Amino acid sequence: MAPSPRDASPRLQEAMKQVQEEVDKKISRLLPETDLAEAHLYDAMRYGTLNGGKRLRPFMVVHAASLFNVDPVRARRAAAAVELLHCYSLIHDDLPAMDDSDMRRGKPATHRKYDEATAILAGDALLTLAFEIMADRDTHPDPHVRVELVRKLAVASGGHGMVGGQMLDLIGEQEEFDLGTISRMQRMKTGHLFAYACECGGILGRASDPQKKALCNYAYDLGLAFQVTDDVLDVEADPNVTGKPANQDAQAGKSTFVSTMGKEQAKARAEMLVHQAIRHLHIFDGRAEMLKELAMYVLERRS
Amino acid sequence: MAPSPRDASPRLQEAMKQVQEEVDKKISRLLPETDLAEAHLYDAMRYGTLNGGKRLRPFMVVHAASLFNVDPVRARRAAAAVELLHCYSLIHDDLPAMDDSDMRRGKPATHRKYDEATAILAGDALLTLAFEIMADRDTHPDPHVRVELVRKLAVASGGHGMVGGQMLDLIGEQEEFDLGTISRMQRMKTGHLFAYACECGGILGRASDPQKKALCNYAYDLGLAFQVTDDVLDVEADPNVTGKPANQDAQAGKSTFVSTMGKEQAKARAEMLVHQAIRHLHIFDGRAEMLKELAMYVLERRS
Numbered sequence: 001m002a003p004s005p006r007d008a009s010p011r012l013q014e015a016m017k018q019v020q021e022e023v024d025k026k027i028s029r030l031l032p033e034t035d036l037a038e039a040h041l042y043d044a045m046r047y048g049t050l051n052g053g054k055r056l057r058p059f060m061v062v063h064a065a066s067l068f069n070v071d072p073v074r075a076r077r078a079a080a081a082v083e084l085l086h087c088y089s090l091i092h093d094d095l096p097a098m099d100d101s102d103m104r105r106g107k108p109a110t111h112r113k114y115d116e117a118t119a120i121l122a123g124d125a126l127l128t129l130a131f132e133i134m135a136d137r138d139t140h141p142d143p144h145v146r147v148e149l150v151r152k153l154a155v156a157s158g159g160h161g162m163v164g165g166q167m168l169d170l171i172g173e174q175e176e177f178d179l180g181t182i183s184r185m186q187r188m189k190t191g192h193l194f195a196y197a198c199e200c201g202g203i204l205g206r207a208s209d210p211q212k213k214a215l216c217n218y219a220y221d222l223g224l225a226f227q228v229t230d231d232v233l234d235v236e237a238d239p240n241v242t243g244k245p246a247n248q249d250a251q252a253g254k255s256t257f258v259s260t261m262g263k264e265q266a267k268a269r270a271e272m273l274v275h276q277a278i279r280h281l282h283i284f285d286g287r288a289e290m291l292k293e294l295a296m297y298v299l300e301r302r303s
Numbered sequence: 304m305a306p307s308p309r310d311a312s313p314r315l316q317e318a319m320k321q322v323q324e325e326v327d328k329k330i331s332r333l334l335p336e337t338d339l340a341e342a343h344l345y346d347a348m349r350y351g352t353l354n355g356g357k358r359l360r361p362f363m364v365v366h367a368a369s370l371f372n373v374d375p376v377r378a379r380r381a382a383a384a385v386e387l388l389h390c391y392s393l394i395h396d397d398l399p400a401m402d403d404s405d406m407r408r409g410k411p412a413t414h415r416k417y418d419e420a421t422a423i424l425a426g427d428a429l430l431t432l433a434f435e436i437m438a439d440r441d442t443h444p445d446p447h448v449r450v451e452l453v454r455k456l457a458v459a460s461g462g463h464g465m466v467g468g469q470m471l472d473l474i475g476e477q478e479e480f481d482l483g484t485i486s487r488m489q490r491m492k493t494g495h496l497f498a499y500a501c502e503c504g505g506i507l508g509r510a511s512d513p514q515k516k517a518l519c520n521y522a523y524d525l526g527l528a529f530q531v532t533d534d535v536l537d538v539e540a541d542p543n544v545t546g547k548p549a550n551q552d553a554q555a556g557k558s559t560f561v562s563t564m565g566k567e568q569a570k571a572r573a574e575m576l577v578h579q580a581i582r583h584l585h586i587f588d589g590r591a592e593m594l595k596e597l598a599m600y601v602l603e604r605r606s
Contacts, residue, residue: 036463036467037471037474037484037487037488038462038463038467038470038471038491040470040474041462041466041467041470042462045462092423092424092427095420095423097418097419097420097423098420098423115400116400117398117400117401117473118470118473120395120398120400120401120423121395121466121469121470121473123427124395124426124427124430124466125461125462125466125467127427127430127431128430128457128460128461128462128466129457129461129462131434131453131456131457132454132457132458132461134453135450135453135454135457136454143446143447143449143450144446146446146450147438147446147449147450147453150434150437150438150450150453151435151438151439153434154431154432154434154435154438155435157431158428158431158432158435159341159344159345159348159428159431159432160339160341163344163424163427163428163431164339164341164344164428166424167341167343167344167421167424168340168341170420170421170424171340171343181340184340185340188341
């Protein structure tokens, strides 16, 4: 699977590739190969993170931060931390007790490449490292900024955020959810970390509250659009392109946007959400072009 | 199993009971019962934490903090956060892919009471919540203090700390470790979080560097003594008192202090370490009596 995103404009493709390369380099430096006894753990942490991911969340951090002229070195550190946290969630979600996915991005999932214990611990260590990075002076000299980065990351990714969303997702295999519950679950699973990634750039740049709010609203609409298109891709995408089997959700008996509203209405909803997301960026007077292009890409992606 | 520690002096027993009750109350407030869809997750988080634990680490936080006249409300919040993090590690360690323990403190382990997926997610959410609490203004008004609490907690509990130690522990089931590796593993598994718990009280109270160092040194010696006595208890304790089966480590083929140096030498080593731990507290001129008594208790405990 090629690392560059399909169906993105050449300008967006170039910008995404740049963030991918920079963030991968940063992650690699944050997870150095070691000859300590725990090398096995760090190998698994590298395997579970340096895997050709699209780095959407880092892209949001970096391009939100650039609206406020944040030092790119700091933005990349925060972006890497958000990605480490996202990768921990993928490693744990793929476990047999959870979504039981053997493959991730066309390669064996971390627990298949290593073993379950190593995958659980690699996830735990990545989550912990994300907080360490946010709290480190190198990320920002002002402790007010760092502590806000830490606290909001914890809220976005915790029991009422991403982890709670994953719990609901598993409950959804047994229970039928209505559209409201599916929307809330997806906001928890994806929306809060998207919103954090965008707000993170604002926090680093001491954005005003209305600016941070606009970034969050953009991210929530985009996150929901992302999940709706994910459900559409689940039923119609080519496994050779997505790198995972088709119809996983239906086979797991999960309620999805497609199962609830049908494919065509789901597509229309995603389009509406993306245009709504873009409208939130008007506050930045045309300076948020990359975030707008990202939103269009989410609508048109095929993987 | 009674919540009060056996073999502790009446004064220590009273002090430990007080911390237990206060920290349990705080944890219960930090994990309120909810009627949100993620209630199942929060039930498991409560189950995995409100389980009659001895609360050794909170005791260290509270009694180290009291050396510096820290507001007890703040000390209790930090103490609860450290305990939530400790409990996450127990929940994950008990999983079938890890230590595969069905019982914890005489009751079904979280993954047996609920299921594996819920236990993994409850652990993830508890770890995340620990960082949220440390970063919250209610824990300390000064962001310098909060960010130091967060960063050092992450270092103590991450890939070169507690999680790395657990990885080594699992590797130790396949490989024979020498005494140096066992000591380093135990320092990672237990020592760093003990040291953090003690230093945390110092950070909250703006202790001097030598004071924080003394607390850490005390905790490292005590942590090692704790693990040595753990290995001794594993071979000679009564399962009705410890609440877990005897000889677990030997059956798992793990290298332990007892398997490496024999039971009698291990006991002598624990005694030496405890006296060394106590000597580090001399810097506090007789004001650290509770921490000294705790050290003696670690030596004499039977569970």
